[in-house]
Every structure is written in C-alpha cells, then in structure tokens.
Amino acid sequence: MLQNKTVAFLGAGSMAEAMISGIVHDGKIPAKQVIATNKSSHDRLQELSATYGITAVKRDALDYGNIDIFILAMKPKHAEDALSEIKDRLRPDQLILSVLAGISTSFIEERLNAGQQVIRVMPNTSSMIGESATAITPGKHAAMDKVQDAKMLLQGIGGVSIIDEDKMDVFTGIAGSGPAYIYYLVEHIEKTGMAAGLDKALAREIAVQTIFGASKMLMETDTSPTDLRENVTSPNGTTAAGLEALEKNGGGVAIAEAIKGAAERSKEISAELQKTPIPN
Numbered sequence: 001m002l003q004n005k006t007v008a009f010l011g012a013g014s015m016a017e018a019m020i021s022g023i024v025h026d027g028k029i030p031a032k033q034v035i036a037t038n039k040s041s042h043d044r045l046q047e048l049s050a051t052y053g054i055t056a057v058k059r060d061a062l063d064y065g066n067i068d069i070f071i072l073a074m075k076p077k078h079a080e081d082a083l084s085e086i087k088d089r090l091r092p093d094q095l096i097l098s099v100l101a102g103i104s105t106s107f108i109e110e111r112l113n114a115g116q117q118v119i120r121v122m123p124n125t126s127s128m129i130g131e132s133a134t135a136i137t138p139g140k141h142a143a144m145d146k147v148q149d150a151k152m153l154l155q156g157i158g159g160v161s162i163i164d165e166d167k168m169d170v171f172t173g174i175a176g177s178g179p180a181y182i183y184y185l186v187e188h189i190e191k192t193g194m195a196a197g198l199d200k201a202l203a204r205e206i207a208v209q210t211i212f213g214a215s216k217m218l219m220e221t222d223t224s225p226t227d228l229r230e231n232v233t234s235p236n237g238t239t240a241a242g243l244e245a246l247e248k249n250g251g252g253v254a255i256a257e258a259i260k261g262a263a264e265r266s267k268e269i270s271a272e273l274q275k276t277p278i279p280n
C-alpha cells in the first residue's frame with residue numbers, strides 16, 4: 001500500500017517536477033507525503049510546494065528516518081556526491097529509485113551500503129500528465145514487494161515496463177529522450193506550415209491533432225504501423241510523394257540515428273562515471 005508511504009525527491013528539476021505532478025494527480029500518495037529537496041534553491045522548492053501541495057524541505061533538514069522511497073533526480077554528474085551524502089543515513093529497508101540516465105544499478109549499489117535496495121527507472125517528461133512510457137530495472141537486492149511498490153507508484157505517471165538493464169540505453173534513446181524528437185517534429189511542421197501561409201496557432205493545432213490521432217490509431221486499433229501507413233498512401237498520390245521525399249532526405253535513417261545517438265550517450269555517461277574510484 002502506498003497510501004502511508006513517504007517519497008522524497010533528491011533533486012527538484014524538470015524531471016522531478018514532471019513526476020511530482022503525475023504522482024500528485026494520481027493521488028495514491030497524499031501530496032504532503034511527497035517531499036522535494038534540491039541542492040540550493042529554496043525558491044524552487046517553495047514554487048513546487050505551492051503548485052502541487054507537496055512538502056518542501058531544505059537538504060540539511062531532511063528527516064531521512066521517515067522516508068520510505070528516495071528518488072534520485074539530480075544530474076548524473078552529481079550522483080557520486082549525492083550517494084556519498086546519503087549512504088550512511090539510509091536503512092536497508094529504504095528503497096532507492098534512480099531516474100539518472102546512464103547510471104547503472106551496480107554503480108549506485110557499489111556506492112551505498114551492502115544490500116541497499118535500488119531500482120533504476122527511466123521515465124519521460126510526459127509524467128507531468130500521467131502519460132510517461134517508463135521502464136524499470138530492479139537492482140540485485142530489490143525485494144519483490146519493493147518492485148511492486150515502485151511499479152504502483154510509477155503507474156501513476158504512465159505505463160511501466162520491467163526490462164533487463166542492458167536494454168536501458170536503447171529505452172532511454174526511444175522513450176526517455178523521445179518526447180524531444182516529437183517536439184522537434186512539431187517545430188518543423190509548424191515552421192513549414194507558416195512558410196506556406198498558415199497561421200502559427202493553426203499550424204500547431206493541426207500538427208498536434210495529427211500526431212495525437214495517429215497515436216490513438218496505433219493504440220486503439222490492432223493494425224500495424226506499416227498497414228496504417230499504407231492505408232494513407234494512395235498510388236501516385238500526395239502521401240507517396242511525401243514519403244518519397246522523407247526517404248530521399250534520410251527520414252528513416254535520421255530517426256534511427258537519433259535513437260542510437262541518445263543510447264550511445266547513455267552508455268558514455270556510464271563509462272565516464274565508472275572511471276571514478278569508489279569512495280571508501
């Protein structure tokens with residue numbers, strides 16, 4: 001049961017805010033039992049508290065003993081310092097969720113006390129409205145009931161899949177970073193529509209509705225993306241011409257390369273940070 005649990009976000013940036021919004025709107029945990037802390041900006045914490053009704057706590061005032069689930073939500077480069085800060089304040093029954101891109105469960109486990117329960121999570125910013133595609137990978141010591149708690153909590157921000165850790169990089173490339181590709185697509189549709197004389201608001205509206213409609217078709221019909229695409233494409237028609245231009249200009253390759261580039265960066269972050277020796 002999550003209702004009596006307390007969740008603390010260590011980090012109060014855009015990802016933490018998106019998750020806080022989703023969790024609070026989901027309502028499985030009362031807002032007051034969601035705590036946010038960050039490195040230094042108390043104004044930012046106050047802003048989150050005012051917007052979502054959560055509890056804002058300065059880092060040095062955090063009552064570690066009363067927290068069930070910690071969510072690591074700082075940048076990966078700050079992980080090392082954050083872990084050494086919390087290491088000796090944790091009990092073995094407290095669960096650590098990490099949303100840090102490229103940071104493995106073993107990296108975290110090695111920097112905390114033996115047996116600490118860790119789950120790696122990759123959400124995306126659509127958590128804000130409960131529509132994230134989230135993956136989780138339990139660490140070595142995460143008990144089944146903790147995995148269930150994490151799953152239930154994260155279902156409040158969208159769909160959750162349990163995956164093997166070696167798939168986290170590509171998952172990050174597709175779903176963690178993915179919203180940015182869609183926003184980029186909309187930016188380009190909007191610009192092209194405007195260049196052809198469409199009003200900016202209308203250009204955006206039709207771009208968004210078209211993406212939404214296509215997403216809903218994929219979700220609600222049993223039809224494959226290939227069949228759906230072919231249904232739009234009349235021989236020698238407008239779509240065939242559009243798709244030909246997309247292909248000729250490397251559309252498919254660009255999508256694949258975006259995913260691979262992000263996944264590669266996730267691996268690199270991991271490799272860069274693994275080089276630092278584990279503090280005693």
Ligand SMILES: NC(=O)C1=CN([C@@H]2O[C@H](COP(=O)(O)OP(=O)(O)OC[C@H]3O[C@@H](n4cnc5c(N)ncnc54)[C@H](O)[C@@H]3O)[C@@H](O)[C@H]2O)C=CC1
Nearest residue numbers: 010011012013014015038039073074075076078082100101
């Ligand atoms: N932004 C996104 O779309 C996604 C981000 N992530 C991951 O989420 C994490 C956070 O990303 P953003 O929110 O975009 O970053 P951000 O830069 O907006 O926020 C980072 C926060 O961490 C705080 N912080 C730094 N060191 C700390 C410490 N020792 N203790 C407590 N708080 C500390 C900062 O004060 C700040 O509030 C990153 O590791 C990123 O890989 C994961 C999935 C998607």
Ligand SMILES: O=C(O)[C@@H]1CCC=N1
Nearest residue numbers: 100101172176177178
């Ligand atoms: O850009 C990043 O590194 C983070 C992780 C996934 C999405 N944003």
